[in-house]
Amino acid sequence: MSRSRFLAPRVLGSALAVILIVVLGAAVWFWRSGGEAVSGAPLSFRLANGMEVLAIPDHRAPVVTHMVWYRVGAADETPGKTGLAHFLEHLMFKGTKDIAPGQFSRIVARNGGQDNAFTHYDFTAYFQVIAKDRLPLVMEMEADRMTGLKLTDAEVLPERDVVLEEQRTRIENSPMSLLQAEMNAALYDAHPYGRDIIGHKEEIAELTTEDALDFYDRFYTPNNATLIVAGDIGLDELRPLAEKYYGSIAQRAPTFERERAPVVWPDADRRVVRRDDRVQEPTWLRFYPAPDYAGAGAREGAAFDVLAEILGGGQTSRLYRNLVITQGIAASIGAWYEGSRLDAGKFGLYALPRVGGALADLEKAVDAEIGLLLADGVTDEELERAKTVIAAGAVYARDSQRSMAYAYGEGLMTGMSVADIHEWPDRIRAVTADDVVDAARSVLSGRVSVTGELLPGEGA
Template sequence: MLRTRHLAALPFAVLILAILLGLLFGRGGTISTGAPPESFRLSNGMDVLVIPDHRAPVVTHMVWYELGAADEDAGKTGLAHFFEHLMFKGTDKIEPGQFSRIVARNGGQDNAFTHYDFTAYFQVIAKDRLPLVMEMEADRMTNLQLTDAEVLPERDVVLEEYRMRIENEPSAELQSEMNAALYGGHPYGRDIIGYKEEIAALTTGDALDFYKRYYTPNNATLIVAGDVTARELRPLAEKYYGVIPERAPTFLRKRQEIEWPSEDKRVTRRDARVQEATWMRYYPAPAYSGAGAREGAALDVLAEILGGGTTSRLYRSLVVEQSVSTGVRSWYEGGRLDAGKFGIYALPQVGGSLDALEEGVEKEIARLIEEGVSDEELERAKTVIVAGAVYARDNQRSMAYAYGEGLMTGMSVEAIHEWPERVREVTREDVMEAAKSVFTGTHSVTGELLPGGAG
């Protein structure tokens, strides 16, 4: 049962698809139309957000827990993701493995995902089945039954997932090393799935302790998007979730500060499974919440201008004019609580030189810093980003995810709702300030994935 998708563990082709989807859906992105979603808090501390969408009698029901892989105790990495798997085991009402089957029999879909800063569970289902999934989700929030018979085989599943997503993917191993070099000892420097030897040592007792400490309503947020209003949802939320008592204090994060690299770093891997070379670079960057609305929006626009598509600076220069690359993209990853990063990815022409590719990227960045951006580039980039927010509104699940990710990583409902407006307000000067903050006075991590033997 492989439920989660970890960006750092994906093949590069899939990584780029994920980045493209992120450009559409990952900016806190619903288009600003009217009032923002309604929110309220239950007496046990559980927050609730309602995002009305009355086009079809369907709802997306999500429960977000304000803890993720970056919150794990030393020596217990992988526990947040491992526990995500275990939440699909049974309670005294639902047999192990039956949760998803019940959702499917009622015409719905369900899944879950683990992030550095949160873990979330969701179901997409007809409106008249909303009470059913709320009752089931509330049940496993407090009544999960775990024994060695359920826990230990699932640990083997996670270890197999590690082998598939990390050990069998040279690109994932490269990204793991690059993240470690960029973030240092901060938890963002390790894979969400955890360290293999620590996963193998996790026990049923570890899982139960984790569950009792963190899976409490005062650490959770309920988000429901779809054919429902706050007035309709409140009595259901109080009935199913409001009666769950707090069983642990609200979790207060205590994380170490990120120490960015004090010099440029390079990670080179050779692997016999690699057919063609790949080049990547990560730059330190703030998270959306740390950057603020103005700088965060400007970083999005910068990424689009520099390497957002076939009209971008890097694509025109490296692919069209110089023919040293077959594909190139830049992105800003701001959806984290403590800090983000700015990335550039490029593939050389078959048999081409990574040195020429790297030189081309650096020259284009230097030209942008020296010459600035044009009004035409600025308006085109903003149009693409805002259009992505419009398209995101057509997907109920992506709309709910955008709000959930934003709330879990330090943004307010208003900031998420108004994000497209902040993008529209970005000026050329804002983009240049963002570019200088990323590319000047910082130290990057460059990654090279090469064909050949081990290295």
């Protein structure tokens, strides 16, 4: 089984919208520390070697979440070697001079902890959740594999087969994943966001030990990394540990400066139709070009979150109430905003027709609802309900150290500052009805889109 958790967004609907909003909201809502509300932003500093360090105190239990984030992801790979960022994520567990292959996770588990890793288009990260008194242990181990990874064909080539099997399982064996891959390619065209994080099968199959080590030496350097520790620790206590375990690591490559070509959106609407004998019921999807959080700015970025909640964030949303409950034309429906990327985001809709219903009728009904929102705006009741839902989700999610650490890490890796992330609740609360309509017009009115249809095979 693969240990990787590469983050290609594939789960659709209100669940994804809630995840995106709650994770970001969780990072910025007030959390409790020692029984008292903490309203200040997390504190940070930079080591002499360029590594950034961030502490997120939460003293309710003697537990910490330790994360190391590298500012490199699938969108930074050399053309022809797609999948390398995710492949190296796997290989980081193959051992060093001091830790035998496969022993890293076993040592963490023996000490009562959990660990994992994930790859995104714009970053790769590794984490451990463990008792506070074991924090020095995992810091020493993570620092060791930042500098001392040992790879040979004996470890690399079998793991390459594991990644290929993961690609077959998650992409080739999933009709929905195949449809979304085609839609992303149509939306983002030649930009790396237009391909799957896991990479192209034929290119994965050609990756070598030398490829992995070259990637490691170029990008896995402290000046390209951020340490985030959330839990029963403050910055004053974290600082000497960070200096001890990471501060002595020398820079072995220049700080990575990205030089990506900008996203070029399609110049006309596109439609992707996929038939598959494994599909029992049809599904309708649509992707709209949208800015990322950092590119949108504080006001518009928050408005996109509120728009997604009002339009299709759950059973109280406009699309659900009108098309599922009132008209009965849809069995399920939702909307989401995907803004956690460096170069560009997207706004998405999905819908499942009721049994026996036609996708064309469902699409017409969705377009009609969007037209009404653009023409008539949103009500005060819808606006307040959406902001309350986002706030409630954030309050619930703030209880997770891991969610807090993840959200700050993702925000920092995709162009936001600590202040941007910390102030997000205030920005959500400040969103007005006019802001929501402006956001809707910027992505839903007269803009191009990519529409997808997933249909049963001809023989179904």
